[in-house]
Amino acid sequence: MSLLDVENLRTAYTVKGKTFYAVDGVSFSVGAKETVGLVGESGCGKSTLGKTVMRLIEPASGKITLDGHDIATLPEAQMRPMRRKLQMVFQDPYASLNPRQTIWQMLETPLKVHGVADPAERRRIIEAMAEKIGFPKASLQRFAHEFSGGQRQRIGIARALILEPELVVCDEAVSALDLSIQAQILNLLVDLKREMGLAFLFISHDLSVVRYISDRVLVMYLGKIVESADHATLWNSPRHPYTRALLSSVPSTDPAKKIGGAISGEISTKIPETGCRFRARCPIAEARCALEAPELKTLPGGNAVACHLA
Amino acid sequence: MIPKPPVLELLKLEVGFPGAPIVKGIDLKIEEGEKVALVGESGCGKSLTAFSILRLLPQAARITGGQVIFDGHDLATLPAHELRRIRGKGIALILQEPMTSLNPVLPIGLQVAENILQHEKLSRRAAKERVIELLDLVGIPNPRERYTMYPHNFSGGMRQRVMIAMAIACNPRLLIADEPTTALDVTIQAQVMDLLEDLCSKLSMAMLLITHDLGAVAQWTDRVAVMYAGRIVETAPIAPFFAGPQHPYSQGLMNSSVDDGWHYSSHRLTEITGNVHSALGERGCAFAPRCPLAAPGCRETPPPLELAGPDWHVACYRRAEAMAPSPVAASH
Amino acid sequence: MGLLRTIRRTALQALPTMFGIVLIAFILLHLMPGDAVDAISGMSGSSSQETMEEMRAAYGLNDSLPVQFIRYVAGVFTLNFGMSINYSAPVLDVIMERLPATLTLMFTAFVLALSSGIVIGWAMAVFAGRWVDRLLTAGSLLLYSAPNFWVGLMIIVYFSAKLQLFPAGGAETIGADLQGWAWFTDRLHHLVLPSCALAAFFVAIYARLTRAAMLEVLRQDYIRTAHSKGLHPMLIQFRHGLRNALIPVTTVAGLHLGNMLGGAVVVETVFNWPGLGRLTMNALAARDTQVLLGILLLSSIAVIVTNVLIDWLVSWLDPRIRS
């Protein structure tokens, strides 16, 4: 059994009286100590999926099984103990820290809420965490605005890890950072993963970063997972036409290696009623793609793809 | 053969806010039809440099020294009404955020037409036809119907195409694109950059691309200028640059970017320690506090840009050591 | 089509608000100690218990509160606000007689305040940080801080008593019996001081709003885009700047209409303006509950209707709302 099992999850949004599903029947799992990458373009629902797994957005239907407990419909009071195991790192290091609290307060409150009553014990945990993220003790009494973007992201990570979770959802955790800082944070995440035995659900639009950090990758398009594969297979022999298009759009830092022709069209907010959601942009779409929605088929070896033609 | 003069030449350009110099003396040449990338991390002054060319700086910022030579004029000191004749006509600008760079209450056709009507003696009707051609040229379907639509009817990529149509409306000789694809998805980025590249060659237009994305630089430009803390530290044609940058900062950037095929299980990224703020109060090379090769001499005076190869300039006292195989370079 | 839909949506939104106002007003007025009949008998001082009971029955004051309320709500929908005890006439007639004067005053003041507020605010934004801006900011802050009745009294002192330029009160020269153009100019002449007194506070509000909105707009990327096209700064100010800045200003202008009506009550008192303000004071003195209720309701309806108009204006300014 995996650490996290998501089954047929749907998340509904209502815009101007119309309901649509930003996440529409998604199933996947994350094993213990595994890093699962989730890529897709903006508006594909990857961030909503992350927040739904975190129960920050209510799911419309489906199951979210964490460590054997279905948490999809748990009331908040019963959800609270589960939150120790499940944490999140946010994208914007400026918006994700309360500007009116010191770093110390931000790290201490989760411990208080989760019943670490002994102040000395809390002090010990916070100081140990500060050391892990490379913060001197003295700086913990300062406010977030006194730190740079990269330092803030370290604080955000520390806050997520202070309860020693098993699974951390990283929602575009390095996307807002400069290149040199991005490398620092990625290294930190890898170090912490090894040290604390963490599993990650790593959500990002940046394929290179996902490729670097993930053991397995899910590709999402318009609320559905179109391909799921281990990182080596996905990059070497992508099956789904969307994955291929995505991969060939990433500019390489080798000027001699010109990227393939860009696919046309843009992700649209209008979801087609029937058939494959990618077909309007798909270079190989056939007549049946407009009629039948492809299922996510598991291939020998455990990878999966949702395409009639793959 | 007499070499053609460059389209744009920045000479010792200095820009800053009162009491806070940001751009500290930049020299940069852009040749006819050339695509030059200005690369750097946030806060290094690359956007201010771009804005200062057309004197479109934020409120408090000022050009505090140097020249911006375009077409024999110094744009830094040109009277405002003459500068207006160059804005949009000689040099055009594309901004980062296609959501906010178009006026939300005006139809997009009018916004493109404004540029044409400002610089060319054309009737409104003729201008409209021109706009429709332009919209078609940048790949907007049904341009005639779209003419009267408002920006909120368009997706991000389409808006950026409208911006491009607006920018190329008067066949400018230079296009300044400030992070034109940062707000766009990777498949849309490829579409937009391909379009820009195509237009540059069709209209023999030079481009100054402001970006932080090394991949975009390698794919869509001819030459790169790396900026750090208000100064250009290295400038080179892209092929030799990506084969082996000479400045320790450029090397650091290349090493911290996640390259093809790297995986965390086998490859640890090389970090540049510290952050850009480390340069504050530094008298010498701004990168010295983060540089693995810094020597005491680096912290006296900033190194000048020196010729390091064909059309290749580097500002580093320790260039020789940086080029030697080092433990940093050998780790991958 | 779109218009009809807008009207329907607006009506659906306005109705509950209206109902709530009727309810609150009804509750408030029935909390009053004593009723209209007490007031009348108090004034005449000679009514017997019997006649008072007869009057109560005649005015329906003996019915239970829910019955009175339902009757009232039904009345409101047929624009029947009941009888004024003080004037012995239908409330609607009493109010309608005074309403034009108040509306004239308010409309003049509103147009004056909005137009001059926008111009002043725009000037403040254009010269932001310079002495023009500082002077106008100080001036608007001063107007913003002064009670309107006091401003009214002070301009009476200066423009009426000292310079003798304008009359100090009333809506027309009494007994002059003017016709045509002379009547109009006489009206206008009387309108100047009260509308200025009423407008003063709102000029300040709208100027400050315009300044803030304009500064915000001028920071936007699309202004930089407009400059990058080489457009004339004036064109940018108007077509790209002011047009966008007017959206928040107009939206907020609607929110202040209720305040302006309240202001009108006081200003009318200062200038002896024969409008709703004076009617309110008289009704209050006579405990003429029906009239007070009617004024509160009608002025609320006026505010709601004007807000609908403002909504249309905003959607005309802002294509994002239109679609």
Added chain:
Amino acid sequence: MSLLATDPNDRPRLRLPKSLRNPLFVLAVIVLLGVLVMAVFAAQIAPYDPLDMVNMPFLWPFADPSSPLGTDQLGRDLFSGIVQGSRATLLVGFSSAVLGLMIGTCVGALAGYFGGWVDIILMRVTEIFQTMPTLLLIIVILAIGNPSIPLIAISIGLAAWPMIARLARAEFLSLREADFVMAARALGYPTGRIILREILPNALPTLIVGASVLVANGILLESAVSFLNLGDPNVVSWGSLIGNGRTQIRSEWYLSALPGVATVLTVLSLNILGDRLTDILNPRSGERS
């Protein structure tokens, strides 16, 4: 802003915000403190009972040193009136603001945080109160009870809270979606803690600035009410003084002018204070600009 990067570690940690060094702001604070002292020690400062006839009627200001600001038609001392009047004016201004702030914050916070039906219903109620002309509502409430200082304060508070409710709702609505609130929810903080400890402190600066406007409005409304003779006839306030001078406005205009000046100065100072409070209360104000 990405263009400007200052090293946070190098910024002096204790620096007076720019606004505190602004002379206008300092002046405003001095005026407010002066008025406050005047109100608190009114009995000690005012030489006479403002309702007593103590001197010749219609003394102009500075004509008689025993009544430095002159006397009215009944020979009552205007200086004493202004000093004593500050009590009622300030008391009503502040207490109505406190009431308005409490109602408005509660309504706005609940509507903004919970959204959905709670929001729709609470905002409807707010709209009802906002649509009714403020002063008319106050007049009606005052007509119900016996005019007294507490009733005036309550009626103004009841009429003025929608402004705060809207501010609070907007703040809560946007802060509810802020990442740090998401983080708090992800960490399992109880709802009460999220509202009170995470969101409220961040919404407070806006609300405090709003409250300063409420005080100013409260003073203006109180003076309007007393001017219309709807106040407590046994209590002197600036508005009633202005109203009292109205009958002699063409000749003895100082009777209305002087209490008016006192009102304007006080309200002006409050408005200046409110304008500047915004950047004082923002811990990140140095970061922007």
